[in-house]
Amino acid sequence: MIEIRQPGTRVTIQDAGRPGLRHLGIPKSGAADKLSFALANYMVGNPWNTPALECVLGGQHFKFHADMIVAIAGAEMWAQVNGQNVENFSSFKVREGDILTFSFARIGCRAYLALPGGVDGSEFMGSVSTYLQAGLGGLEGRALQARDKVGSPDVTTQPRTIPHGYKPLISNHVVLRALEGPEFSELTLDSQRHLFVNPYRATKNTNRMGARLKGNLVKPKVERNMISSPLLPGTLQCPPDGQPILAMADGHCTGGYFRGLQVIRADLWQMGQIKPGTRISFRRSIGDDAFEVLARRNAFYGILMDGFSF
Amino acid sequence: MSNKAYEIIPFGDSGFLVKFPVETYSEQVTRHIHGVINALKNQPNWEELVPGYNSLLAYFCPDNFPPSKALSALHTALKSTSTSKPVKQRLVEIPVCYGGEFGPDIDVIADSSGLNAEDITKIHSEPAYTVCMMGFIPGFTFLSEAPKILHHARKTTPRGSVPAGSVGIAGWQTGIYGLESPGGWQIIGRTPLKIFDPARKAPFLLEAGDQVKFVPISARDFETAK
Structure with missing residues (x-):
């Protein structure tokens, strides 16, 4: 069992999410940075999609109520156990009564804390991922608070270290490869160029639903009212004020704004490390290349983690 | 838009968006969209099938289902779906x-x-x-x-x-x-x-x-x- 002493900016229970429900208005949710989440599980010997704690921006204090091996991965948050530094992307032993603290997110936004066998949460449609907008999953559908105790199965697993070359680079300048979205050609030529040339910055309106970006304005050639149409995580929506919104794990399932870009699947995990102030550059990808990249990345990580795909 | 009944465009590297050239509610288009979803929803490999008023998003798991196969399955479903009768009576x-x-x-x-x-x-x-x-x-x-x-x-x-x-x-x-x-x-x-x-x-x-x-x-x- 693990006790939340301080929830910091936010802590939620997340797993690989609940796909296949967007037609009912329910986003997939799940760990915003799927790759770091999966690697945290890997290091404690769990299947990659085991429920873990997603810690946003730092400030979290946890107390362990049993001896166990735990792992952290994702944002660089100066993690310490009883005041001693522990390395990011590593697993380590904690004893009953030990305190793990995350300071602030120096690089990236979200750190994952994995426990052997995972953490207990209430399941909705096959997933315990917390979706705050509808109060689904997690602990009573909410973010964890101080004094909450989260159960963990009493299992022994074999800890592992991440092999060379598998540790992702977390950065405060996120480069996302993207394809043209359905309405890309309806944007002005200047806007089309800006999107792929000039970096944007995430504003304070950044959360699991999406990131409002600031940068060169993205404007339509001709304004028109669009009928609501489906969106995906990684869709860059372009509202009339010219400041795009990047849809994330908990983003709306449909929307009525122009869809300027679509981030390629292999890069979606990086969006989980976007915090207010992060620089974001979009790089043009071509359809066949994007698919090749995905197939290669899935094969690469699939060797390490059975069944993992981006 | 052209005078075709629909147009299929890529939506990211593992999705297709079917666009129907109507700008308001159309009973026929809605039937077509839901008919296609019914035809595809029991096939594996489709992660999300999301209807809109005049569009349909078909999002797939590309691991064993490359985009070319997804596209042809989508084409087949679009062609074989009748738009004349409602697919559901509930x-x-x-x-x-x-x-x-x-x-x-x-x-x-x-x-x-x-x-x-x-x-x-x-x-x-x-x-x-x-x-x-x-x-x-x-x-x-x-x-x-x-x-x-x-x-x-x-x-x-x-x-x-x-x-x-x-x-x-x-x-x-x-x-x-x-x-x-x-x-x-x-x-x-x-x-x-x-x-x-x-x-x-x-x-x-x-x-x-x-x-x-x-x-x-x-x-x-x-x-x-x-």
Whole structure:
């Protein structure tokens, strides 16, 4: 069992999410940075999609109520156990009564804390991922608070270290490869160029639903009212004020704004490390290349983690 | 747009968007979209099949299903789907208490249409609507076109909170709020039924393709039905 002493900016229970429900208005949710989440599980010997704690921006204090091996991965948050530094992307032993603290997110936004066998949460449609907008999953559908105790199965697993070359680079300048979205050609030529040339910055309106970006304005050639149409995580929506919104794990399932870009699947995990102030550059990808990249990345990580795909 | 019945464009590296060249509700297009979804939903490899009013998103797991295969499966489904008959016949009756505290904007519609609250109730509950799509939040039900006389623009400033079950009008659209949420639709009534209840065995009362018929009820019936 693990006790939340301080929830910091936010802590939620997340797993690989609940796909296949967007037609009912329910986003997939799940760990915003799927790759770091999966690697945290890997290091404690769990299947990659085991429920873990997603810690946003730092400030979290946890107390362990049993001896166990735990792992952290994702944002660089100066993690310490009883005041001693522990390395990011590593697993380590904690004893009953030990305190793990995350300071602030120096690089990236979200750190994952994995426990052997995972953490207990209430399941909705096959997933315990917390979706705050509808109060689904997690602990009573909410973010964890101080004094909450989260159960963990009493299992022994074999800890592992991440092999060379598998540790992702977390950065405060996120480069996302993207394809043209359905309405890309309806944007002005200047806007089309800006999107792929000039970096944007995430504003304070950044959360699991999406990131409002600031940068060169993205404007339509001709304004028109669009009928609501489906969106995906990684869709860059372009509202009339010219400041795009990047849809994330908990983003709306449909929307009525122009869809300027679509981030390629292999890069979606990086969006989980976007915090207010992060620089974001979009790089043009071509359809066949994007698919090749995905197939290669899935094969690469699939060797390490059975069944993992981006 | 061209005069083709539809156009398929890539949506990211593992999705396709089917666009239909209509700018308002079309019964035929809605049938086509839901027919295609029915044809594809039991095939493995499709991660999400999301209907819109005039579009359909088909999102796939590309691991064993490269884009070329997904595209041909989608083409086949589009060609073989009949648009002449509805794919589903399920008719769901939704009790609604119109006006008063449950439908604070019924006066707005009354002003623009010249009708009184009673007429609006009668006209709005007359047709059987088709559930065209769900979203933008869980359980939000986008229905087919409301009778023309009831059409009304959204509120200029959205309400901070619209109660779950509220029935509203936005332009030509009518729909039901599945959850409490901020919103700009003109609210004319409310159902005591929970469109979305995660604690229920079947959390969703409605799904795309269903027919919906509103049944006017009194405020008293609303309280007992709750």
